[in-house]
Amino acid sequence: MALYWLPLLPLIGFALLICGGKWFSGTSGGWLGSGLIGAAFVVALIRFFGLSDVPAHETLWTWLPNMALGTAGISANLKIGFYLDQLSSVMTLVITGVGFLIHVYSISYMKGDARFTRFFAFMNFFVAMMLILVLADSYPLMFVGWEGVGMASYLLIGFWFAGHKDHNAAEGVNNSNAARKAFIMNRIGDLGFMLGMFLIYKVFGTLVIPELAAQGATLLVTSRPLIELICLFLLVGAVGKSGQLPLTTWLPDAMAGPTPVSALIHAATMVTAGVYLIARSNFFYDLAPGASMWVAWAGGLTALYGALSALNQTDIKKILAYSTVSQLGYMFLAVGLHSYTAAIFHLVTHAFFKALLFLAAGAVIHALHEEQDVRKMGGLAKSMPFTHWVSAIGVLAITGIPIFAGFFSKDGILASAFAQNTPLYLIGLFVALLTAFYMGRWYFLVWRGTYRGDAQLHPHDGDALLSAPLGVLAALATIGGFFNVPAFLFGGTHVLDNFLGRAIPVHEHEIPVSTEWLITGIAVATGLIGLGWAFYDHRRSALQVGPLGQTSLQALxxxxxxxxxxxxxxxxxxxxxxxxxxxxxxxxxxxxxxxxxPGWLVTVWQSGFVRVYALSMLLGTALIVGYWALKAIGGGV
Structure with missing residues (x-):
């Protein structure tokens, strides 16, 4: 099947749901939207299994004809084209696969909402724009998807602009402010992306990504400072979209939208765009060591910032939101060190366990009638056993405990940092300790101990539509790491590294096997220490009022x-x-x-009365006739 079917299917869903919302009664709109995302996932699977070493490059039509390119004065046509290689294929599977599970979950979660059909229209639009972003064969087309996901996030974060259920006005204002904040802060990053595009166009005379990638090291005929500047501009764009320092504060507020939106933004779509942009632009970053180090340090410091901010949060979703900030920092650290495949591997596993954790949190919120304060939870393992067990899997995965997915992907990043930059490795290891603590605290405060909430509530596991996606994601969070087992563990063959290596560079760093075992042992011990610390400390359900606790609560x-x-x-x-x-x-x-x-004069004539327009025409005609008559009398004609 042609590549255009991937974004077209959700776009069809968006068009039908937004234009014909009245046609869909009950949950039918949700089933249509979910079905079309499922169909896109099938297309992604077909194209994945049919992928060869030669990327698929399909052109749809000419977009900007006869562009004057570069300084050579030649002209060419910028076309709308989709490009599928191993990198974009993996991204399409994550976007459509995890996106489909989130859509199915949403059918039950959003049931009864007054704008149910419109919600699924926006969700379909979100997925379609993200697919355009990762399939684009040029930076301008990628920017179309880039802006599209920004618009979709604005619509979905502020979806409950009038408040939720009880139409709480204050809540509605907060939701609207969060949406505006995300939209405005992302415009700062978008400016960086545009400046990077303009400079690429000026220097290299093309914006088509495969053409730039084919030049490889010959790009160095251009002065290195220009390549460094291009990479720094693109970094600004990536920082804005992926919520990295200093443009990170919009991302935790994005959890103001419905929980499925949080899962879609934080796991499968928008925030991964920055990581994808840098990995896709590897041919520039490999030639820009200075800019790459900026990427790595932005990621390392953001990972630390997100972890420190999550330590003392009390909102069940906000803890996970700051966790996303931190985990994205790991990915930026990896791409900054040119470990592109390690970053993409963690992107994939993070999509599994973070979507799982957000949807599990949504099930808890749903069961507790919109309660989100972890201090008013506890002991829910007895009343919600299924959601408890899948949540435990998510916590073990993000903590990096063997054999769960995060163990393999996070350790790959730490090993790369150990081989190249000791300070960044130590930061990454410390972040792993903090991650284990705050996620352990999240687990113990929600699921263990005694229930501290409203005694009149009787929480229970959700229905099949809520539970089935959780089960699938829990399975993926358990076995997902085996997609890329390193050679020193269980005789692994780096399957994902080898697959992605056909599209992006794999920069291997030789580390003795004994050292790899040592690094892995230290990372696992760090995770266990963090969980033990959380177990010892979890009885502290009340908010700490000390300076450190307040600093964490206020996100530094x-x-x-x-x-x-x-x-x-x-x-x-x-x-x-x-x-x-x-x-x-x-x-x-x-x-x-x-x-x-002076605008008042215009309003006199633009009054909406036909007689005024007729008078205007009469006066205008008289003036024109008078002008030509005067010219004739004067001998001008």
Whole structure:
């Protein structure tokens, strides 16, 4: 099947659901949206198994004809084309596979919502845009998908703009603010992406990714500083989309949307786009050691920031949101060290266990009638045994305990850091300790001990539509790591590394087997210590009021800093330009009024009355006739 079917199927779902919402009663709209994502997954599977060493490059139509390229003055056509190689094929499987499970889960989770059909329309649109992003054969087409997922995130994060169920106005305002925050902060990153594209176009005369990749090392005929600058611009875009420092504060707030949205954003779609952009642009980053080190350190520091911020959170979803920030930091650390396959491997396993954890959290919230405070939970393992066990698998996977998926993928990143950059390795190891602690705390506060919530509630496991996706994701979080077993463990053959190596470089770092065992042992011990620490400390259900606890709860005060310095500064400037003092308009108000005054003349003529338009035509005709008459009298004709 042609590649265009991958984004087209969810786009058809979006069009049908958004335009014909009244046609779909009950949950039929949810089934249609889910079915089309499932069909896209089937197409992704067919293309995956049919993939050869030669990438599939399919052109649809000419987009921008006769572009003047570069400084050579030649012209060419920029086409709409899709490009499928091993990297984009893996991404399509993650997006459609995990996306399908989230859609099915949503049928039950969103049942009864007044805008049920519209929710699935937006979800289909989200998946379609992400598929365009990863299949694009050029940076401009990738940017179309890039902006599309930004728009979809805005629509879904603020989906409950009027509040949820009880239409709580304050909650609705918070949701709307979170959506705007995500949209605006991503525009900063988008500017970096655009500047990177403009510079690529200026220097190399093409924006088609396969053409750039084919040049390889010959790109160095261009001065290295220009390549470094291109990579730094692209990094700004990646940082914005993947919520890395310093543009990270929008991502934790994105959990304001319905829980399936959190799972889709944090696991399978939007936030992985930045990692994909850098991995796809490996032919630039391999030639830019300076920019690559910026990527690695941005990832390492973001991983640390997210872990420290998650330690003392009390919202069941916000703990997971800061965890996403931290895990994405691991991926950036890996691509910055040119360990592209290790980053993509962790992207895949993270999609499994993070989607699992978010959907499990959603099942808890659903059972407790929208309660999200972990201090009001506890002891739910007895009343929700299935959700408890799949949650435990998710915690073990993200903690890196053998044999679960995160054990293999995270250790690959730590081994790469150990071989190349000791400070980053130590940061990564410390983050692993913190991850085990805050996820252990999440587990013990929610599932163990005694129930601390409303005694009138009787929580129970969800129905089949809620539980089935959890079961599949739990299985993937358990066995997913075996897709890429390293050689020193169980005689592994690096299957995923070898597969991805046909599309992106695999930079192997020789480490003695004894050292690899030592690194692995240390990582596992770190995870066990963190879980033990959480078990010892989990009785602390009340929020710590000490300086360290408050610093973690306030996410190291980064959001407050931005609000005070950037937000406060802009507010002061705007007030200074348009100040109202004792009923007297400020200077800028007068300027605005004087500039806008001539517009009154236009409103006189654009009144909507036919007689005014007829008079205008009559006067205009008279003026034209009079003009030509005067020219004739004067001998001008």
């Amino acid at each position: 005060y980064l959001d407050r800093f931005y609000n005070a310095v950037i937000g406060g500064g802009s507010r002061v400037i705007s007030q200074g330009l348009d100040v109202m003092d004792n009923g007297v308009d400020g200077a800028m108000s007068g300027v605005a009024r004087n500039v806008g005054a």
